[in-house]
Every structure is written in structure tokens, then in C-alpha cells.
Amino acid sequence: MRDRLQTAETVAVRDDPIDHETVSVPVLVVGAGAAGARAAIALADAGVEPLVIGKSDHGDAHTTWAAGGINAALGSLDPEDDWTIHAADTLDEGHYINDPEAVELTAKHMPDRIRELADWGMPFDRTEDGKINQRYFGAQSFRRTCFVGDRTGEAMLDTLVAKAQSMDIPYRDNVMVTRLLTDGERVAGAMGFDMESGEFVLFRSDHVVLAAGGSSALYHRHSSRADENNGDGPALALGAGARLMDIEFVQFHPTGMVGARYGEEWDGRLVTEAVRGEGGRLINAEGERFMERYSPDQMELDARDVVARAIAQEIREGRGTDNGGVYLDISHRDDQYIKDRLPSMVERFGSLGVDITEAPMEVAPTAHYSMGGVDIDSSTGETGVPGLYAVGETVAGVHGANRLGGNSLAETVAIGKLVGEHVAEQVDDTVPAVTASQRALAQREFHALAELADSEGEVTARELLADLGDILWEHAGILRDEASLREGLAELDALRARTADLRIDGDRTSREFEFAVDLSFSLPIAETMLRAALERTESRGAHYRTDYPETDGDWRRNIVMSEGPTGLDLRTRGVAEPSSEVQDAVDTGYELDYHHLE
Template sequence: MTPTRPSVASEAVQGVDDGHDVEYEEVTVPVLVVGAGAAGARTAIALQQSGIEPLVVGKRDHGDAHTTWAAGGINAALGSLDEEDDWTIHAADTYKEGHFVNDPKAVELVAKEMPDRIRELDEWGMPFDRTDDGEINQRYFGAQSFRRTCFVGDRTGEAILETLVEKAQELEIPYRDNVMITRLLSDGSRVYGAAGYDMEDGHFVVFTAEHVVLAAGGFSALYNRHSSRDEENNGDGPALAYEAGATLLDAEFVQFHPTGMVQDPDWEEEWSGRLVTEAVRGEGGRLFNSEGERFMERYSPDQMELDARDVVARAIAQEVREGRRTENGGVYLDISHRDRSFIEERLPRMYERFQSLGVDMATEPIEVAPTAHYTMGGVDIDFDTGETGIDGLYAVGETVAGVHGANRLGGNSLAETVAIGRLVGEHVATKVCGETPTLPGGMQALARREFRALEALEASDGDVTPEEVHEAFGRLVWDHAGILRDEEGLREGLQRLRELRERTADLRVDGDRTSLAFEYAVDLSFMFTVGEALLRSALEREESRGAHFREDFPERDDEWRKNVLVRRGDTGMELSTRGVGEPSPEVQRALEEGYELNYHHLE
């Protein structure tokens, strides 16, 4: 792809603070969008179509965002196959999967918006799979009452991002790739821009902006077994917002996808935790333990393998814990009862991946186990506007909380990016005053302090590498804030977190600012912030709800139908709770109708 470079004010300047010279590039834009995945791209498109030219910055090459790893599909109540489906039932399914701590406004905005957003993507050239009569095809996904998930084989996220990037290029939206934002320039009540560095040559950059939109992903890669790349989803977005003065919401809710790849000793380590898309189960895949038992018959006889992700993940964890595990510590996922041609057509990426590893999905099962996949928690926003409570700062996508509640309905993550991204972009466009933004002296000093800290980090020459801390951190949160939790484990996790943070005082970075080691070192500050919020929120919520399961409080408690908030106080994190709103009368009626998937429709 030919890059569109930003037509913005940009110059190299030298700042002097306390006798220390810091050289940096200065870029001035009306709106800075941090994150170049689907949420950032759709927000930028809405801004550009509203007459405001944003600048999009991303940590990777343009078009290489985590969105591409979302494989199975995107939800919209089109009724291509099930005419009785509508947006109210989509919203009801989302509420039920979220265990009723979702933001009602967020849920209903997404459900209402999505049919139009799918038609829009179709008009922009997205190659959706089609039914025999030419309609956009839809498949079952876990816990959905009807076939609602639109798809492009098992590469839907990649196809969405390609479509959005092509549209952004058509609109000539400026972007800069390989730029890492390390701090928002905020005084706690307003944001004025951001500071970061160019990952290709290491030079520092200050972005002065009237408005900043965070679309930087979630924090599932805090865990040592996860479905992301190691260098993304480390909590950048929520941590940047928190440090700027925004509030985090429901950080305890982390979704463990039931089917991640296990670590076969014959495979490279990078495959461990890699997602095996829910589409495999949506197309009829079955789960078996090492004794050949189709064990979901015991846990969920009606919905079977297509029950909610938290239910299936806990069932697998229980099978493994009780000794009915495979050789590599998981269970079997088998779709070999389907014809080879069907698997090749509907699941081409999965088929090709396992073929390359010596496993033929058409004739034999694959081994899977739960993996950290998605974070329902994040920044607390107003979903009408994307506002965070900090003037000029907005957030969208997996960086925020609210749509998914305690557990995400499969296919809703991609839906949220395009539905809310459009709304936020259009709102921000109305707030741009048109005057060239300037950076107050205090914010210039803050940027220079940030750059001096990054220089000191680069020069670190202790005994502990960032990679070692990453690995220890991943084990810590998996052990103490994983699928099964309790008070003793969470408190021990917080203590271990404090001890691990102390080890970073002896950090050694083997590389300059263009190295992966330096990027990992920068990530650590985000990880410790969000990791502490996760552990403290999980300790606060004394019940089991959705993806948060407390063995010492194994039942859902109606008194805990509320959100957990985390704010930055004078002496550290401050936690509080807030009640949850009620669904609209239309959605309440859909809930009362009791729509529910019956797995045996697939038999």
C-alpha cells in the first residue's frame, strides 16, 4: 500500500529543561487518533467525511493491527437466514452474555447501528460470504439466538481492516506508522496532545492536538497465554487514559477464549495460545476430553459447544484440572465429521494453519485449551460522544468498557469498532474549533520529562531484562487472576506484583530505541498500571459473574449488579462502584421472550 503522509505542521525543535537538552519533532493536528486498527480507522473515516482531517498513528505498519486476528465474524441482525432476528434480540443476547452489567446505551447503539454498518462495509467492497440467493451469509456463534454473524471465511477481521484502510486511503487520511505513544500530555482535566517516539529511527515526537482519540486496544497480552502478539494489547490505551486522569471500568472482566492452541513440543513456541476461531465450533466442531467423552453434554446439554465463552472455558479448565486432559494439557476439538470441501471453504485459514503443522482437520482432532483473548474492561466513556471526562480526550474500541459487560458475545468486538467508531468520529468533528492548537509551557515541560525518562530507560544497565519481567508478569496474572480466582490468590498476586515492580529498578535494556527490547521496557509501565487495576477490581467484586469467577464466591449476587471504577487518587488507585442502568422497553420485551440458541439446530 502506498502511504499517505500527514499534511501537518511538523518541525524539529530543541527543548531545554533543567539544563538538559532534548531534541524532538513537533507535529500539530486538530485530532490525533492513537491506534490504527478498525476502531481508529472507522473513527478517522467519520472525521474526514465530516470535514476534519485527523492524523492516525499506529505502532505497526499501516494495515497490520490486531484487528486482523479477529477471524470468525461480525454481528448484525440482518435476518439473512433467520428473518425473525432483529436488533432488540441482538441487544438482549448481548445483555445476557454480559450478565446485565453492560452499559444499556452502549449495547443498544451497537445493535441498532450494525445492519447499516454491514451494508456500508459491503458497499465499500468487503467480500462477505454469500448465501445461494446472494444475501450476506450468517453463521451461529456462541450464545446467539439466531445466525447473526457475518463473515469472510475465517479471516473476517483482516477483510474488515483491508476495507477500512482502502477507504481511508481513498479519502487521503494522513497516518504515521511505527510510532509509539508513551504519554498523553494532560493536566488531569484537559488533554493537549501526546508524546512518543518513532520506532524506526528512535527520534522523539510531540503531537499537539485539540482532541485525542484513544483506539489502542486492550490488555489480554498481560497473560502468558494469550491470543495476541506479545508486543500488542499490553494495556497502552487504558493506562494512557488512566495516567491522564480518566476512570477505568470493570477491569476484572477478562475473557478467556475456550479454544487456543496448546504448545505441541514439535511446534514453535509462538503458537501457544494462538486463537482457534469460534467459527470452528460455529460450523459444528465438537469438544472431547482424553477419555473420548463429549463433555459439554454434562455442562450445557442444550447449547453444548456454543454456550457462552466463559461457560465453555471453565468446562475445559475443569476437565483439565480433573485429569481428563490431552497429552499437551488441553482437550480435543473435532470437526472431522464435516466434509473436507466444507472445511476448506468455511475455515480456510484454520485448515491451512494446521495442515502446515502436520495436522489434518478433516481427518483428526486438534488440541485446544483456554487462552486470554479479550478484555471487557477499559476506559469509562459516554457512548453518545466517546468522552472520557477529560476535556479533549475520547476513547473507542477495546480500549473502552461498557458494551460487553462481564463477558463478550462472540462477533461483537468487530461490531463495536465500526458502530461506535463512526459515532465518536462524527461527534469529535463537531467539537473542533478550527484554530491551530498550542501546547502550554507546562505540557512542554511534561513532554521533555517524558523524553528524559525514556533516555534513562534506554541506558538502563542492570541485571533484569524486560523480556524476563514480561514472562514473570504473564505467569503472575495467569496464576492469580486467571479463569478461577479467590481472595487469597488475588492478595498474593498484588504482593507479587509489588515485588516484580521493584525488580524493574534493576532493568537492563539490550538495544536502542528502535529495538524490541526497548519497546518491551516501555510496555512495562502500562502493564503494571492495568495489572494492578485488574487484581484490585477482581478482589473488590465478591461474586462470580461472567468471565470473573471467584471460587470463594461462586454464585452471582444481585447486590453486585454494578460496575467497579478505578481512579487515580493522591496516594494510589481508588476503587468505587456504580449502579447499572436498565434496558429500553423494546429490549426488555426481547429479554422476556427468552430467545435462546439450541445447539441441536446444527445437528
Template structure:
């Protein structure tokens, strides 16, 4: 066998001259198998992602008598689900007995500006009361009313109080419950694993390739059924509510490369209230201040001491849709009524201090550690990239992606939330749809899926990926992946942030090309357990997602929900279509697809015109 020459690490890309590759470039020459060491793991179902969505899929599979394997990038229980603090939606009617699932669906469609998949919305809202009662039965300690019902609070743009909560640690409590249930069922779990490629010929998936982040060992997972539940891509923006090493677009890039389509990536939710200000420090910049603060009566003020939401939304005030409140804050800052740190003030000190401590214990604790008593003084906030409505295009009844054997669920996918997500619906989607996907996979599993063979062709593809990772590790250039990721985040914040236009988007694409060219000069640690190596792989995913998002934002020439074009500031009914992107002949191809219509009961709820009245809180 000829000696393999050294190769510079490169980032694959889409485009006329790019061929079919889009992330770390592979050396297509023969692989020296004797130099590669890796473990092979076979499983009937591989679940990539260990948050609420992945856990709920695995629970359903285990309850069906199957033995799935769940893998996560972090330690067991350390998933982004824990950062969803404020609550989870279900039309229980604990406080407002007029509420029902059809009104929940209508609120979701209205908040999504009717780009949602109506079937996905109805599946979520119809099933959520049962999913909440299931979580309650499994031990989630939901807050209670005086008469013992599961308590519910207002969240933005909800017609009734339907957000169930565990103080302000709801996501953490839900995930703890799901993990305990999975452990009772003896679901296998492997932590600190990063997937870098799905084994796919574009028609069918046959597993995944990655490495153990603690040992650096290569891993080949052989499975005929792979479920992507690895989150979204909000961390590609400069100010974001995620940790820097998660929500980098892994799942979306993996799916696109495997042959699946992506839907509506232009829709990124900028949460109105992220932390901002020198007193908090860089570590806390962009971290979420839960919507529960406003749901419990928190008020927004500018530096002129004006409660400015009276001008933008006199009826719904601080609890209007997230995109509305975020743009209002951005405008206040842009017009000179923001703080020196580029924020505004969120104040809940008018509420009883004991009430605030009871309902918002984590927020009180966090800010006390930073020298701020939120029961006595306001906190400084500004919009932050928080959630991605766009993602993998799926059939929500099954989780199918169009690539045989590949499924997706949770923030990885698009469809439930449309152009803007209703607060409290992210956690709802994970468990409502997660159960359905798990059931479908269990139903279609065949006997020969239990312990699938590893073919020579599959080994060759996997070994080429290992070889690419080997060439990436120890790359001796002049620019580190952390620097490039920071530049990418700044680029997207400046050119595809809350307010967008054609010139800025085109300039962003040009800068993206220049940034991608710099990856040929990467400097990466040769230790595959290092953050440097992890961030280099993250960079490859993020570049793919960034280009796709910019191109889709440029394509949609209207303003709708979280996508606001200053050069096309109005909603255009001709644009009530979804955008679907796929790879055709090595290039990104974008097409339009019509949106379905809701069922008659939900249409009736829409025509009734239910709407939150903020002043019920006063």
C-alpha cells in the first residue's frame, strides 16, 4: 500500500467549484487500515442527543421491549434541556378552564405567523395534557395551586395561563424525571461522544461515525435506525443563550450531508431578555433571563424611565410575542434610550419579595451571586439568540426525514413553531413528538435490525472519516478554531441578526467565503480530547449551517415572525410558504413548498380570536 501523504485540513463547502463535500475534506485515496484503531458498536436504534427529546424517544423504545443506545456530547444529565427554565405548555385548564388544545394550537399558529406545519402543531397540543400527567406520574414536582392542581402561569402571546412549571427550573426537573425513567428501564447511555458523520448513501442511513471525547478513540456505530436529537444552532451568533460548545448546528449539518432536507433556517428566535452589562462579566453575556420573570409581572423600562412596551403593544405589553418584544428593545437601544452596555431594564421589584423568591428561585440566586437583588432593583437585559425554529424537514407523525432509517426530533427539526416559537412550546414538543417518534421506530424495527453486520463498504466510509479527523488533529497553521468561531458569530450577529437586509446578507456571504478560506490555515491541537479539536469540528458544522441560513434569509423577501427584513418590512401573503434546502449536484438548492391548513376545530379557535390580555396580571 502506498504511503499516505500528509494533507492540510480543509473545510468542505457547497458551491459551483466545491464538489459534493461540505465539511472536513476527506482524502479519497486508499486508507491505511493498519494505522487506524477504532471501536465498533452495534445497536438496533442509535439516539444522538441526550436531552428531553432523545430521552423520550429512548423511553418509548425501551417500553416497547427494545434496547436503544443514547449518546451525548456531555455528561449524563448535562443537556441543553436544563436551560429551559420557565415552563412547559399544556392546556390543562388548572386556572382557566376555558382553555383547550385547540386554543393552544391557535396560539401556536398565530405566534408562528401560519408557517407552522398544522399537523405537527395539533399533534403537540393535543397530546401535551397526557404528557404532563405522565411526567407528574413519573415524579416531576410541578408547582401546585392551593387546591392541589398543577399550577400554570402566563407566557408571552398565550391566551390563557397554560405554562406548567417547577419554579424556574422546569427543563432541569423534566430531564431529571426522564433520565430516572430511562434508568428504570435500563436504557443504555454513552456520554462524551461526538458524532462527525452519518453513514449514509443519500438514500439510507446505516449508522454514525465519531470519537470518544475523553479518550480520543474512534467510534463506529452500526445501526439501521438513527434518531437525531442533538439540538439547534443558536450558538452560531455572537450573543446567545447556549454554551459555546453546544447548539452549533451539528444535527442540521449531519442531516443535510446524509441526504435530508432542511426547512426554514432563516427563522432564528432572538429572546428579548438575555443578560448584558459589565457588572455580570463575559461569562454571563447573553445568558437567558427566563420569560417567567415577565410572566410573573416583570416590566421593561428604558433609560428615560419609560415603560416602553406601552408604545409598541399596549394590550399585551411585555407578554407580546418574543419577536415583537425583541424588536422593541432593539429599537429603544438603536434610538438612544438604552444603557451604556446596550440594554434596557427589566424590573420585578414591585412584586412581593417572597413571591419573587418562591416563583423565581434560580433567577434570585443567580443575580444574588452577581451582587444584584432582583426583589429590590432592576436587571439589565438585551435580545440574545435563543432558539432556532428552522431545522431538519420531517414527517412529524413518524420523525422520518426522507432518508430511510434516519429520524429527527426536538429542536433539531422544523415545523411546529413556524416563523416564531410560542414560549413554553419547546419542552412540549420534545416529549409530545418524542413519544410518537419512538413508537414509530419500534413499530418498523425488524428482526435483522437487532444486531446488524458491518460491511466492508461501511468500514471504508468510516475509516475515511477517521483519516480526515486524524489529519485535522495537529494541523499546524496560524489561526485557531476558537478565533474563527468568534469571527463567525460576530459575522452572523452583524449581518443576519434581528434586523436584516439584502446588502447586509450578501456582505455576510462574502465574508463567510473569506472566513472559510482561512480554515486552510487552521492550528489544532493533536490531542483529540482537547477543546481545540472539538471546536475545529464544531466549526465545520457551523459553517455549513451559517451559509444555509444566510442564503435562505436572502431568499425570503418579506418580514414574518423572527425574520425581519428592513428592505421588505411587511408580511407578503405570497410568501406564506416554507423554504426547503437540499444538496443537488454539490450545491445548495432552495425550493418553495406550500403550507397546510389546520383542522376545522382549530380553524374555529382561530376565528374566535382568543388573545392574552396582559392587564389580567395587574
């Protein structure tokens, strides 16, 4: 297992070749959520036929769990809003270490992307006069978040999948990529296995787009499903020679469900920010609306890091519920309004015996989103490794130190389209052939995977992933300090040593084998998180160091990581300045007035 975790090249070439399927395509898109789908649509629009592969059933990507909305400065309700203010809010929320180009591209293109989605059939909620409706989201100066009730991500992915199907874009589901095919100079495809048959697959392509999600599910308490956001995208890129950036910044959403109240299967499951956007109030066990102490102007709609730390503080100081949470109450709003605006929340909690039109929900922070990821050129998706591009939550840049709610879906379609268009320009008409050296690399990977599947030790990958989640939650969670981060690194080393005694209960189609592959992604990404958090000796956005509680102007820099000959190489890089028009919006200092909701 340790060989598999380090590199497939440590497995000797054998004389007994393993049977596998070979697929040659002009462009391979790894990941079938919104970012991968939008890049694929752009490729097809340009006359290039990509192959999209996903780990789950078609249309069942993590995008469906983004419930509350998608940002665009349409001005439906607040005509004074524009893209420069959207960009300014994004930079402010990101504490000014965002990539300004990525921010401005997203903000500038989003009105057109929203209108495009509407034209493709996305059923946005509308105002009485027929405009696309918009709601408040945390830390936004105006009502900018477009929505479909509280199932916006699901509606958006349905729309993108339907569009892709109408264009006959090829797709394969239930395929897991385990390693990119690379000779150390450029990427030439990917290797993996069919999760239903167990058959190995070699994908040969001169252009690979990674859209495989983020890393928040590494934490013990998180808002993702168990098989999503395990770090595969960043880990695949890192192993192929790409750089990672801002990996220390993990967003803890303020409102995840409390497992002790609703059952462990619900622990950490997201309660959409739309609840607070529609006027939901946070109440502690003593009946206090405690955000008045932490943010009297923006209240529950302050930045996610501020609200998450406030909730954590209330719980830590003994004002939490017996179940380890606080209350989120929307019952003061009209019953029908709640049912119209928050239908999924009404249905979910109703199934658990809670009528949210009458009673509060119990919530606590949950790991939700990775601001960091692959370091790319935002207009092209280029990673610095020839043949490899990346987009979506797999990458860094747009969000900086903390993501503005509603910007995750926005980034996927705004940057996804640009990346797809750029990749299409790089493609020629030839079908890439497979060389002998590429087959040898694939054989090494397949032998490593076969050996992994035959592991007969004493510990399961499921156990190790659970222990890894505890390490990160305890040592790289909402509050961090040097001693705890170093302890986390030591515990990570000990956990990595235990992988030598791995046991797989089942074959290559089993969940245990899938979790073992996940572990090979999660361990290196966990190390990057801990090392970057240790390196950043300040507090900024979602990264809060109790031993360095202030923001340090000298740390307005990005931490960039790559694999070196003896381990991870860390360096810092300065941040570019925004355009003059966006800087003017920053200087004006637009700000949400929460009390518009009262």
C-alpha cells in the first residue's frame, strides 16, 4: 500500500501484462459536475468531441448539493449592483489574496452565463414582473444570488447535463481515475478502473481537464458524501508535477446538521445559507440571538468564517445545545414563504420530525469547501504541465482566503466555458496513439492497483480515513496553532505507516477498494493542508491561528506547493492588483445592510 501511495513507478515492470481497456480521445474531462460539464459543452461548441468521465451515475455529481444559489450582478432587485461590485465583494471576502484575474473573469461573465442557463431551460425563481429573482447571501453588498428555491445546484446540473446530451457529448459514469499518464514532462492521459466491472482502463489523450472536486471531505465532519471531495483532483495534479496554492484555506460552513440530534448519517450535512439569506436567525441555548455580539451590522449574513467562528465560540463557552450545536430559526417568516423559498429544507427536516415553519433546526459548523487547489492560469486552465488543465473546486484563485457564498457555482460555469474554449484551440485532428512506454507506465499502475486489491492486513481503509478525518478536525480545523499542527503532522506520519497493514474486504468493485484508492489521494493532500497552515503565521479568512490572531500585511501572499525530490517544496508568491475599475469599487466600500431584511 505504501508503494501505491508514493508512486506507481516503484512497482517493478512484470512479464505478466494485465488486461485493460484502451480508450483514445482528443480531450479527456475528469469530473462530471458543473465545471466539467460546462468545459465539455464549450469544447463541443468548438467542434471538439471530449469524453467526460465521472465517479458516480450521470447527473449525480456534488454540484447537486449546492443548494442556495449562484451569483451574478443582474440588478433584478438592486439595479445599482454591477460586476465590479461583485468582484470587490469577492476580493474582500477572500481577504485580498484571490487571483484578481480569476475574480474579474468570473464576475464579468456571470450575467451572460445566467442568461444562457435560463435560455437552456434552468427554471430560476422569478419576480412578479418576470425577472430572475435574487436573494441576499452572506457578505454580499446587494441581492445578487439567483436561485431555484433551495435546489439551485441540482437544477443547474440537470440543465447542463440536458444540454450536453442534446449535443451528444460522450460520457462514462462509475469510472475512477487513479493516476495521470505522464512521462515527467507532459500529461498524455489517465489510468483507472471501471467501478462496476473492476476492469482497468487506459485513457490516452493529449489534453486532460481535471474537474474532480475539492478536499473538504477529508475532515471528520463535512457536508459532502463519503465518495466525493476526497482530494483526488489536487492529488492527481500534484502527482503529475503541477503546483497547489492556498491549500490551507478550508471553508467551514456555519450551518451543518447536528448528528447527535438527527442521526449520524446526517452529521455535517449542509443546511443551506439560503435559510439565513431569507432571514433565518441564530439562537444559542440561552435564547440569545448571539450574532449581535459578533457582527451587529451584518448579523447572520456576515462572512462564513465570521459566523462559523461565532458559533464555535458559543458552543465552546457552554451556550450550545445539549447536542453540541446552536439553533437556526426561520419560523418567524410566513409559513407559505418558507415552503416556497426553502422546499428542500422543509422536506428534509419534515422527514426527521421537525416542521421548520414552527421550530428551529440544530446546526454547527461543518467542513464545506476548499478555497485552495491547483495553481492555474485562470483564463486558460493551464497548470504549467503541458497537456494538463484544471477547473472548478479542484483549482485555487477565485476565492482567496474565504469563499463568497454563491460563487462556487458561478466559478464552474464562468471559468469552465473559458477553459473549454482554450483547450479546443490546442486540439488538432489526430487521434493520439499509445506508445510502448505509455503502456509500460499503465502496466505499473495496474499492477500496483491489483496488489492493493489483494491486501490482507489488519486495518481497513475506512478506519484509516475516519482517523484521518479526526486528525484534520482536531489539528487543522476552525482554530489552529503551531503545537497542534505539528502534532497533526506527527499523527499523520503514524497513520501513513499503518497503511502497510491494509486489508481490502472485497474485489475491485467493492467500496473498500474505492476507499483505499481515496486514501492514496487524501494522505498527501492532508499533509499539504497541515504544512501550509503551519507556514502561514497569521490569521486570514478561514485560516485562524490562535497563536497569530491578527492579519499580517506582509502575509498578503499565496503559499505555492509542489513535489520536490525529498518531499513537498513550499514557497510564497505575491498577489497581483485588481483593475482600476474594480479597485474603485473596493475603495467605495459597498456593504450589506442586514437590516433590510428586518
